[in-house]
Amino acid sequence: MSAEPFVLQDALDLDARDELAHFSARFELADDLVYLDGNSLGALPRATPARIVEVVRAEWGDDLISSWNKHGWISLPMRVGAKLARLLGAYPDEVIAADSTTVNLFKIVSAAVVLRPGRTIIVSEQRNFGTDLYVVEGLARLLGGKHELRLVNGAAGVAAALAEAGPRVAALVLTHVCYRTGRMLDMAGLTRLAHQQGALAVWDLAHSAGAVPVDLNAAGADFAVGCGYKFLNGGPGAPAFLFAARRHLEAPESARCALQGWLGHARPFAFETAYEAAPGVRRFQVGTPPILSLAALEVGVDIALEAPMEAVRAKSLALGELLIRLIGERCPADHGLQLVSPRDTAQRGSQLCFSHPEAYGIVQALIARRVVGDFRAPNILRLGLTPLYTRFRHMWAAAEALAAVLRDDELQRPEYRTRAAVT
Amino acid sequence: MSAEPFVLQDALDLDARDELAHFSARFELADDLVYLDGNSLGALPRATPARIVEVVRAEWGDDLISSWNKHGWISLPMRVGAKLARLLGAYPDEVIAADSTTVNLFKIVSAAVVLRPGRTIIVSEQRNFGTDLYVVEGLARLLGGKHELRLVNGAAGVAAALAEAGPRVAALVLTHVCYRTGRMLDMAGLTRLAHQQGALAVWDLAHSAGAVPVDLNAAGADFAVGCGYKFLNGGPGAPAFLFAARRHLEAPESARCALQGWLGHARPFAFETAYEAAPGVRRFQVGTPPILSLAALEVGVDIALEAPMEAVRAKSLALGELLIRLIGERCPADHGLQLVSPRDTAQRGSQLCFSHPEAYGIVQALIARRVVGDFRAPNILRLGLTPLYTRFRHMWAAAEALAAVLRDDELQRPEYRTRAAVT
Numbered sequence: 030m031s032a033e034p035f036v037l038q039d040a041l042d043l044d045a046r047d048e049l050a051h052f053s054a055r056f057e058l059a060d061d062l063v064y065l066d067g068n069s070l071g072a073l074p075r076a077t078p079a080r081i082v083e084v085v086r087a088e089w090g091d092d093l094i095s096s097w098n099k100h101g102w103i104s105l106p107m108r109v110g111a112k113l114a115r116l117l118g119a120y121p122d123e124v125i126a127a128d129s130t131t132v133n134l135f136k137i138v139s140a141a142v143v144l145r146p147g148r149t150i151i152v153s154e155q156r157n158f159g160t161d162l163y164v165v166e167g168l169a170r171l172l173g174g175k176h177e178l179r180l181v182n183g184a185a186g187v188a189a190a191l192a193e194a195g196p197r198v199a200a201l202v203l204t205h206v207c208y209r210t211g212r213m214l215d216m217a218g219l220t221r222l223a224h225q226q227g228a229l230a231v232w233d234l235a236h237s238a239g240a241v242p243v244d245l246n247a248a249g250a251d252f253a254v255g256c257g258y259k260f261l262n263g264g265p266g267a268p269a270f271l272f273a274a275r276r277h278l279e280a281p282e283s284a285r286c287a288l289q290g291w292l293g294h295a296r297p298f299a300f301e302t303a304y305e306a307a308p309g310v311r312r313f314q315v316g317t318p319p320i321l322s323l324a325a326l327e328v329g330v331d332i333a334l335e336a337p338m339e340a341v342r343a344k345s346l347a348l349g350e351l352l353i354r355l356i357g358e359r360c361p362a363d364h365g366l367q368l369v370s371p372r373d374t375a376q377r378g379s380q381l382c383f384s385h386p387e388a389y390g391i392v393q394a395l396i397a398r399r400v401v402g403d404f405r406a407p408n409i410l411r412l413g414l415t416p417l418y419t420r421f422r423h424m425w426a427a428a429e430a431l432a433a434v435l436r437d438d439e440l441q442r443p444e445y446r447t448r449a450a451v452t
Numbered sequence: 453m454s455a456e457p458f459v460l461q462d463a464l465d466l467d468a469r470d471e472l473a474h475f476s477a478r479f480e481l482a483d484d485l486v487y488l489d490g491n492s493l494g495a496l497p498r499a500t501p502a503r504i505v506e507v508v509r510a511e512w513g514d515d516l517i518s519s520w521n522k523h524g525w526i527s528l529p530m531r532v533g534a535k536l537a538r539l540l541g542a543y544p545d546e547v548i549a550a551d552s553t554t555v556n557l558f559k560i561v562s563a564a565v566v567l568r569p570g571r572t573i574i575v576s577e578q579r580n581f582g583t584d585l586y587v588v589e590g591l592a593r594l595l596g597g598k599h600e601l602r603l604v605n606g607a608a609g610v611a612a613a614l615a616e617a618g619p620r621v622a623a624l625v626l627t628h629v630c631y632r633t634g635r636m637l638d639m640a641g642l643t644r645l646a647h648q649q650g651a652l653a654v655w656d657l658a659h660s661a662g663a664v665p666v667d668l669n670a671a672g673a674d675f676a677v678g679c680g681y682k683f684l685n686g687g688p689g690a691p692a693f694l695f696a697a698r699r700h701l702e703a704p705e706s707a708r709c710a711l712q713g714w715l716g717h718a719r720p721f722a723f724e725t726a727y728e729a730a731p732g733v734r735r736f737q738v739g740t741p742p743i744l745s746l747a748a749l750e751v752g753v754d755i756a757l758e759a760p761m762e763a764v765r766a767k768s769l770a771l772g773e774l775l776i777r778l779i780g781e782r783c784p785a786d787h788g789l790q791l792v793s794p795r796d797t798a799q800r801g802s803q804l805c806f807s808h809p810e811a812y813g814i815v816q817a818l819i820a821r822r823v824v825g826d827f828r829a830p831n832i833l834r835l836g837l838t839p840l841y842t843r844f845r846h847m848w849a850a851a852e853a854l855a856a857v858l859r860d861d862e863l864q865r866p867e868y869r870t871r872a873a874v875t
Contacts, residue, residue, distance in 0.1 A: 266745075
């Protein structure tokens with residue numbers, strides 16, 4: 030298929046040879062739908078409704094309070110965390126499923142800052158996802174304004190900031206795969222640079238977990254968080270996860286959770302007046318875990334664990350390369366789409382992002398054609414690639430729809446020219 | 453039924469005349485089960501499974517990402533909050549459903565402390581629920597040790613501490629109904645005492661919401677949190693709620709949420725680099741809301757709103773008075789149960805607590821007889837009264853089971869003498 034133009038049959042042939050193809054039957058997705066938004070909300074696993082009904086009816090309904098022991102609810106955050114650890118290159122006792130990504134970020138950034146007393150600079154990227162910056166700013170404000178959030182851009186900017194601020198840097202807080210461009214940072218390399226200055230490395234894996242290879246311990250990461258409802262298919266607002274390296278869970282340099290809750294206590298059911306942090310990562314548990322949401326997340330994580338990550342990564346990149354090729358071959362020459370994701374696949378996560386002055390309208394017009402991507406202000410079209418259910422024929426359909434939208438006059442329609450308040 | 457001993461038929465008569473009786477058909481509870489643990493985990497509403505399946509299959513499964521708008525997911529925390537407000541004597545724009553009780557406590561205690569700069573004392577009760585104390589201690593530690601958690605007991609102790617520390621008190625952090633005794637504090641009176649010293653009053657309504665009359669604005673409360681999975685029947689680990697009085701949501705004295713997340717931003721989908729708090733209570737939202745769990749909570753809250761609170765309160769007290777009477781009439785004279793809940797019904801929430809040296813074994817023996825209460829270390833037997841599904845005949849059955857357990861030798865069985873790790 031090299032010099033010849035790529036045709037639909039080629040996509041169908043790739044689907045037929047795809048070793049991950051059988052996974053798409055594990056998800057509820059209409060045949061005519063091209064869902065390229067799994068990086069925002071993953072699809073529903075077919076096994077999830079039955080599992081949720083079981084938790085609601087048999088566990089909550091019939092066994093009531095006894096389910097905390099009988100059905101292992103009390104250990105669910107640790108059990109799901111141990112499973113997630115296998116996707117993250119972590120030990121089972123380093124990961125917990127709990128709270129939201131943002132709340133978990135607060136826990137680990139505050140833990141990192143406390144572990145580096147006297148250091149007052151936190152380095153991050155200007156174009157990091159808002160919540161990551163807001164968390165640091167909120168923490169800094171709470172701590173009385175001694176800390177400074179220093180914002181730079183790209184690996185080179187980070188390296189320069191670390192070199193310049195040196196021993197004043199408490200933590201480097203970065204998102205591994207950028208939500209807006211799909212650019213993937215070198216976790217091991219940047220962590221090493223942080224450590225060279227004595228700073229801790231905190232990683233947000235929201236767009237990484239389940240989508241790209243992650244090896245937290247090989248990279249030497251100190252803390253990390255990530256999202257359960259994107260590539261892990263845990264459902265809308267699924268609990269997030271939190272990673273703390275073992276060395277920070279043991280004396281002498283033992284991390285504290287600033288959000289001290291009863292379920293992070295060493296003996297929650299002794300109802301003691303004084304707080305004593307639980308051993309291990311359980312100290313980062315806070316309140317009572319949301320069982321229905323955790324049960325749904327577990328189903329998604331179980332499926333992710335069945336797929337070899339090398340195959341997931343290879344397919345993700347093949348899907349992306351095909352889409353880039355098809356846009357080049359099938360869209361009008363003056364299509365105006367600018368790839369903002371790195372052209373180098375080694376630096377790309379599992380999504381393709383394009384800028385276009387009419388990006389909002391394009392997303393709406395694509396949705397009308399049953400190709401679902403999303404828009405990020407001010408001008409970004411995002412197309413997420415979820416190898417467990419994205420097919421090569423979806424790349425064909427997406428390129429065809431894009432070509433039609435860009436060729437025709439439909440972007441002039443008023444409904445494609447006014448942004449909805451929420452997208 | 454006054455002087456005559458109370459008999460089973462009297463209980464059945466009371467059930468027949470109970471204006472709330474029809475609510476018990478709204479819950480999935482086996483006929484032979486006497487469930488007196490709704491103060492720990494509320495029962496499953498019959499409407500919940502269908503609603504959850506709808507959210508999972510039709511909303512998440514079919515409509516995927518579009519559900520954030522199409523099915524109002526994005527406003528669910530505010531919508532459920534506005535409903536909760538009606539149970540709490542609050543305005544609809546003062547309450548949000550989000551996160552856990554503990555995480556919400558951190559938000560409001562830190563907000564209160566920031567609103568009272570220069571004041572360094574936080575007053576609470578020694579016997580407050582652990583998490584409330586741990587949160588304050590964790591916050592104080594994070595803030596560098598300038599703040600002191602001063603622990604006293606009872607309304608008199610609180611009043612004395614406030615009077616003594618005066619203008620050094622930043623906040624009073626109390627639980628309205630004590631988890632261990634069912635004792636209910638005078639919210640209005642203690643809030644007034646706090647305000648007299650210029651301090652803010654922060655209330656934990658974990659054991660109050662849906663169970664006893666609460667009127668936050670009439671009491672002048674500043675902030676409050678509470679639990680969704682007890683008397684509100686929202687399911688295991690249901691989202692909690694947070695209340696902030698309007699006067700703290702407007703300039704000049706505007707409360708901040710230290711956990712700054714993207715969904716608490718004024719314009720979450722503008723993805724701005726700088727944080728700007730949303731107007732109103734939405735600023736206390738942090739990360740993406742857990743939709744499955746919130747949908748389940750909404751079902752429970754909707755049922756609670758159908759029941760007039762005066763009827764709920766009257767029935768709760770009648771159930772409690774009957775149980776006390778029946779224990780007196782039907783248990784052996786040397787039963788050893790000591791009521792630790794206030795004898796005065798005006799000071800009692802919706803549970804009865806008894807101390808007994810063999811409390812752990814009694815709870816296990818009752819469970820074996822299908823009477824489910826719970827144990828709180830070291831020696832407390834708790835029996836929760838949920839007027840929506842607790843029947844007068846349940847009080848008869850509970851007293852009969854207690855009498856049998858205390859009369860017979862079954863407490864000598866080894867399984868009743870060793871505490872499980874988790875209860």
